Every structure is written in C-alpha cells, then in structure tokens.
Amino acid sequence: MLIDVHGNFYAPGNGVAGNSWLNERYLECARRVGITQVVGKVMGSWAGGTRTYVPSGEEMRCGNRFMLELMQAHPGFVFGYVFVNPALGDEACAELAYGLGHGMIGLKLGAAVRCTSPLVEPLIEICIAHDVPVLHHVMQRRRREHPGVVLSDAGDLAELAARFPRARFIQAHLAGGGDWAYGLRAAADRPNVWIDLSGSGADAGMVERALELVGEDRLLFGTDLTLDTALARLETLRFLGVDAERIVTANAGHVFPGRFA
Numbered sequence: 001m002l003i004d005v006h007g008n009f010y011a012p013g014n015g016v017a018g019n020s021w022l023n024e025r026y027l028e029c030a031r032r033v034g035i036t037q038v039v040g041k042v043m044g045s046w047a048g049g050t051r052t053y054v055p056s057g058e059e060m061r062c063g064n065r066f067m068l069e070l071m072q073a074h075p076g077f078v079f080g081y082v083f084v085n086p087a088l089g090d091e092a093c094a095e096l097a098y099g100l101g102h103g104m105i106g107l108k109l110g111a112a113v114r115c116t117s118p119l120v121e122p123l124i125e126i127c128i129a130h131d132v133p134v135l136h137h138v139m140q141r142r143r144r145e146h147p148g149v150v151l152s153d154a155g156d157l158a159e160l161a162a163r164f165p166r167a168r169f170i171q172a173h174l175a176g177g178g179d180w181a182y183g184l185r186a187a188a189d190r191p192n193v194w195i196d197l198s199g200s201g202a203d204a205g206m207v208e209r210a211l212e213l214v215g216e217d218r219l220l221f222g223t224d225l226t227l228d229t230a231l232a233r234l235e236t237l238r239f240l241g242v243d244a245e246r247i248v249t250a251n252a253g254h255v256f257p258g259r260f261a
Contacts, residue, residue: 002035042083064082108135114150136152154171171194174210175197180209216242
C-alpha cells in the first residue's frame with residue numbers, strides 16, 4: 001500500500017477555476033503513481049468562502065459535506081479529515097462529531113486559533129475518544145504574526161502534544177517552507193507527533209535530518225499540493241536504504257489504526 005495522509009480537494013462553487021477537474025486529475029494521477037488510499041480535506045476558501053484557514057460555520061460544513069461525497073464516490077480509496085474552526089466552540093465540536101460519526105477518520109486544524117488555545121482542547125478530547133489523529137497546519141517556525149490568521153508552529157504543536165499524550169498528531173508539510181530543521185527539533189522528543197513529509201520544498205538534507213532527529217517510525221508520506229516532490233522524497237528514502245514501505249504503509253496504519261484494508 002501507498003497511503004497519502006495529506007490530500008486536498010476543492011468543493012464546487014469555491015471560485016477556483018476548474019475545481020472539479022483538479023479533483024479528478026489528482027485522483028487519476030494518484031492511482032497512476034500507485035497511491036492506494038488518500039486521506040484528504042476541503043479547507044475554508046476551497047469550500048466556497050474567502051478564508052482558507054479560518055472557515056465560517058457554513059464554509060466548514062460545506063467543505064466537510066463535499067468530502068463525505070467524495071468518500072462515498074470512491075469507497076476504500078478516499079478517506080476524509082473533518083476540517084473545523086475551533087473559534088466556533090460548540091459548533092466546531094458538533095461538526096467534528098458529525099463527521100466522525102459519518103465515517104471520517106481524522107481532524108484537520110488550520111490557523112483560526114493557536115493550537116495551544118483552550119478552544120482546541122475539547123476537539124482533542126473528541127479525537128482521543130474516537131481514536132483518530134489530528135493533522136495540524138504548521139508554519140515550521142513562526143517568526144512573526146500574520147494578518148487574518150493565527151498560525152501555530154512546530155513548537156506550539158509540541159506543547160499541545162505534551163499536554164495530550166494519548167492523542168496522535170501529524171505535523172503538516174515539513175517541506176512546505178520555512179525552518180524545517182526547527183520543526184524536526186521541536187518534534188524530536190514528542191513520540192505522539194508524526195512528521196508529514198509533504199510540501200513543495202526540495203532542500204538538500206531534509207530527509208536525512210528527518211531520519212536522524214525523528215526516525216523512520218514517525219515519518220509519513222503525504223502529497224499536500226505536490227505529487228512530484230512527495231514522490232521524490234520517497235525515492236530519496238529508498239536511495240538511503242530506508243524501508244520506505246514501512247513509512248508509507250505501516251506508519252500510516254499506526255496513526256489510523258484499522259482504517260485501511
């Protein structure tokens with residue numbers, strides 16, 4: 001198996017030109033390169049709004065309902081994260097419970113609140129109760145604040161993971177830009193944080209450093225928005241003599257127990 005733990009999809013009416021074509025093309029290419037399962041999500045502006053990482057309640061529900069439709073259209077191949085905005089409080093908790101109750105297998109958090117906020121805590125408790133992981137959008141190292149979003153970095157996620165040792169966290173897109181070495185150091189001593197190797201970056205030494213600091217047991221294959229760089233990192237792992245099949249199959253199976261046949 002080759003399990004992509006970080007896929008992206010676009011809901012109709014989101015204003016992205018060719019959104020249906022993008023979904024179909026991704027699924028076609030994923031099958032062509034041997035991906036057997038993909039766990040994806042629809043974020044805020046990709047569901048018809050304007051705020052990618054800070055969805056309104058309507059955007060949140062629209063994206064998650066479309067994700068459920070994709071799961072139903074591609075059973076056993078497409079799986080879904082529930083994407084919520086913790087700032088919406090009980091509304092976010094209800095949406096997470098709804099999605100998990102309808103077969104979604106994880107929580108996706110963006111940049112509506114810092115992940116160390118008390119608003120995140122009830123969502124993590126729900127994930128623990130349902131035995132599902134949390135994929136968190138991470139700026140590997142936050143050096144300043146950015147308008148319109150509340151970004152969490154790898155240090156914030158490490159703090160959250162320490163507070164919830166029974167939860168499983170996926171630190172998103174190590175190669176998504178920024179200080180990836182800081183991201184690895186922050187996660188190194190957190191056994192309940194896995195590193196998603198997706199992202200468009202192609203820095204020399206990134207994979208080697210990930211193996212050194214985190215180890216192959218806590219690396220995951222993901223594509224995010226770029227299949228080519230994800231596959232290149234997979235080939236790098238093989239070149240280094242690492243058991244890549246363990247990373248793309250067994251590790252994902254540990255993070256998502258019992259979800260993939």
